[in-house]
Amino acid sequence: MTGDLKIEGYASLFWTRDLNDDVTAAGAFAQSLAAGAPVTMLHQHDEAEPIGVWDEVFEDAKGLFVRGRILRTTPRGTLVAALVEAGALDGLSIGFRQIKARQDGSLRVLKRVELWEVSVVTFPMLPGARLSVVSDQP
Template sequence: MVIQGYASLWGAADLNGDVVQAGAFADSLAKTGAEGVRMLHGHDGRAVVGVWDAIAEDARGLFVRGRIMDWSPEARLAQALSRAGALDGLSIGYRTARARRQGRLRVLSGVDLWEVSLVTFPMLPGARFSLSRTPA
């Protein structure tokens, strides 16, 4: 099952007050590429549910495209929930490399991206995926 969407949006504050600046993922993606970023369900390291085929920064944010596989019960559950429209959120797992305070916000200008999870309730409400009609 192919999915795609935005795992992060430039300049949008998440529910924790973090804002990602355009270009924040560039160094990390240059080192690892999409193959170095895991697709998890709910940030659970034991629930690898697929693979990311493409991860790129564009004018809107961090775009991701990948495949939810059927290799485990967790992956099949993620497929079923996604197909039904019950799972459509994305959330990033990362280490902050560079950040600054701006009032109550923390502006992230450098992020080491480890994983992008499929989640029920994303910290950044606009971080969503949908089923893709184009092959990966």
């Protein structure tokens, strides 16, 4: 296959506990997104080799939605695109800096974060953070 691989999915789901006992509050990404800083697409949080671009990153009622393209112009992008197409890789994970949070028992509630990147990963910390391939078919 040639050309960019279009993907989309939820990188974070509001009010959903992850495997690290973090919960993201609705609106946690709003200030970071409004600031306009780019959100990088990585593989397994490896900042050495970006694999594509996020064309859209926004919050809706459900969580943090991303839509972008894995670029096959690099060896890592080609590998990740092939793994996604084969169904071997479908997780999403966020890289961020905590700005404001509160502890609620064992839970850390993230109220405001600075979003740095969204990675395509094998094992997402939030099991429901999954991507799908965007079909070009109408």
